[in-house]
Amino acid sequence: MSRTTIYMTAAEMRALEIRAMESGAVTGADLMERAGRGVVDATFARWPALAKTRHRAVVLCGPGNNGGDGYVIARLLHHAGWGVRVLSLGDTKSLPADAKLNAQRWSALDQDSAATAPLNAETLADALGEGCDLVVDALFGSGLNRPVSGLAYIEGSISALEARPIVVAVDVPSGLSSDTGTCLGEPVAPLRADLTVTFHSPFVGHVLVDGPEVCGALEVVDIGLARFAEPVDVRAQTPNPSGLAKHPNAHKFTHGHALVFSGGAGKTGAARLAARGALRIGAGLVTLGCPPDALAECAAQVTAIMLRPLNDTEALRQTLDDTRINALCLGPNFGLSPDRADWLMDVLATKRAAVLDADALTLLARHEKPFSKLHEQIVLTPHMGEFKRLFPEISAELTENKLYSKLDATRDAAKTAGCTVLLKGAATVIANAQGDCRIVASCYENAAPWLATAGAGDVLAGMITGLLARGFAPIEAAESAAHLHAECARRFGPGLIAEDLPEQLPAVLAELESASKRSS
Numbered sequence: 001m002s003r004t005t006i007y008m009t010a011a012e013m014r015a016l017e018i019r020a021m022e023s024g025a026v027t028g029a030d031l032m033e034r035a036g037r038g039v040v041d042a043t044f045a046r047w048p049a050l051a052k053t054r055h056r057a058v059v060l061c062g063p064g065n066n067g068g069d070g071y072v073i074a075r076l077l078h079h080a081g082w083g084v085r086v087l088s089l090g091d092t093k094s095l096p097a098d099a100k101l102n103a104q105r106w107s108a109l110d111q112d113s114a115a116t117a118p119l120n121a122e123t124l125a126d127a128l129g130e131g132c133d134l135v136v137d138a139l140f141g142s143g144l145n146r147p148v149s150g151l152a153y154i155e156g157s158i159s160a161l162e163a164r165p166i167v168v169a170v171d172v173p174s175g176l177s178s179d180t181g182t183c184l185g186e187p188v189a190p191l192r193a194d195l196t197v198t199f200h201s202p203f204v205g206h207v208l209v210d211g212p213e214v215c216g217a218l219e220v221v222d223i224g225l226a227r228f229a230e231p232v233d234v235r236a237q238t239p240n241p242s243g244l245a246k247h248p249n250a251h252k253f254t255h256g257h258a259l260v261f262s263g264g265a266g267k268t269g270a271a272r273l274a275a276r277g278a279l280r281i282g283a284g285l286v287t288l289g290c291p292p293d294a295l296a297e298c299a300a301q302v303t304a305i306m307l308r309p310l311n312d313t314e315a316l317r318q319t320l321d322d323t324r325i326n327a328l329c330l331g332p333n334f335g336l337s338p339d340r341a342d343w344l345m346d347v348l349a350t351k352r353a354a355v356l357d358a359d360a361l362t363l364l365a366r367h368e369k370p371f372s373k374l375h376e377q378i379v380l381t382p383h384m385g386e387f388k389r390l391f392p393e394i395s396a397e398l399t400e401n402k403l404y405s406k407l408d409a410t411r412d413a414a415k416t417a418g419c420t421v422l423l424k425g426a427a428t429v430i431a432n433a434q435g436d437c438r439i440v441a442s443c444y445e446n447a448a449p450w451l452a453t454a455g456a457g458d459v460l461a462g463m464i465t466g467l468l469a470r471g472f473a474p475i476e477a478a479e480s481a482a483h484l485h486a487e488c489a490r491r492f493g494p495g496l497i498a499e500d501l502p503e504q505l506p507a508v509l510a511e512l513e514s515a516s517k518r519s520s
């Protein structure tokens, strides 16, 4: 059994909401009520003390349906006995229908403060000055589609308070783009949330770039949209244990033979890390292809991993004549000399499945026609610096266009290169030339900060190579390896160094298998 998280874009969420409403099974007002209720319940679940006694809240409501959710929340908190101040941005008469309905229901409440004041520095200071335990940010949600400015005073006013109230963002912190995870303009985003409550599925922007930092914690609330969902291709999938298990009757060649190219003497560590990752993830055989001067060094370090001297292109050709060698890893400390560049092109010409990492990416970027020999069995694994060198135009678009996401960039890079691209980061984004994409997000409760350590990328390259050897499709190999790699880091925890990653794999794989048995 694999568990899948779908990361959505604003347009996909809007289409889903429209499908649900057009089915006649649910109205926009129903969805808004469930969304508002979801935010209140999630807030009380996280801070139970808030549910026990009456408190004070300031609810900031914007000009769209995100504001509508805010009016629902204000009403529900009022019914719970809270003192609530609503400050609105824009003319409430211009609100969309469902939001207007809820603004009217709020105003119709029998209480002194039900009048809604316009949001400005003065009204905010007044409202906060009355004492406030909770600020609800319902200014902008997934409808924010252009830079917003002039709202920085909100964070300023809250920070000036002696005791900072809890800040809960509805759907997304206002100012953060739900599609890119970047802050649009001079945003309200410095108004960092302690908790962001979103609906049905997380947005891409919750996990990319600034998303995790600005959102605080993230809760996803079910508002009954699942039965109207249609396939969306941005997904993250816990690897399927049946795909990783080894068949009882299989032999080592059934699981493929990975060849990892090593650097010369004194530069073999990166390739050895990759080779160990490939073997531990289940490749049947793993060979290190070494320049002759590096053989003794490698032989002193490895046992189950085989060694093969590779000193010239003839030796390379002979080695690759063995078609059982079905996955290659080039890059970790591979070297940048011109003959290494020739090797790379020779290897690519064999059309063998391969991971190109580190030095191989630098060599590609230096090549006159970097993508001419790439094919669909290749996986490129750049970090952002390597990505910039390989795809300068896409990277410039990413810097300049705030509505162009890391996901768009990876997808465009994969199309340009004609292969699978895995762009590393706290959220690793993977896409293939057909436009399929995946996100492996190491954030929120899945954070893996100890992965930022020398050699971790080499192990990842090796793990992907191992899965390619086992016959995984490139995008599946990249996604499963990225997931397992992060899981190994989380399992080990503080003090992790790259050598520890492959050694965590047995426990991580066993845990996956037993979790699958428990759920079946």
Ligand SMILES: NC(=O)C1=CN([C@@H]2O[C@H](COP(=O)(O)OP(=O)(O)OC[C@H]3O[C@@H](n4cnc5c(N)ncnc54)[C@H](O)[C@@H]3O)[C@@H](O)[C@H]2O)[C@@H](O)CC1
Residues within 6 Å of the ligand: 013, 014, 017, 031, 032, 035, 062, 063, 064, 065, 066, 067, 068, 069, 096, 139, 140, 141, 142, 143, 144, 145, 146, 147, 148, 149, 170, 171, 172, 199, 223, 225
């Ligand atoms: N999609 C769903 O399933 C649901 C969505 N709901 C809520 O609806 C929200 C989306 O509502 P909307 O599409 O109305 O969008 P928003 O409420 O996020 O904001 C859109 C409004 O802000 C304006 N705007 C956008 N960018 C601006 C800028 N830079 N400066 C000034 N004004 C700007 C737009 O013109 C529009 O009036 C979601 O975030 C969520 O909170 C929920 O009520 C119910 C379920």
Ligand SMILES: [K+]
Residues within 6 Å of the ligand: 066, 137, 138, 139, 140, 141, 169, 170, 171, 172, 173, 174
């Ligand atoms: K918001």
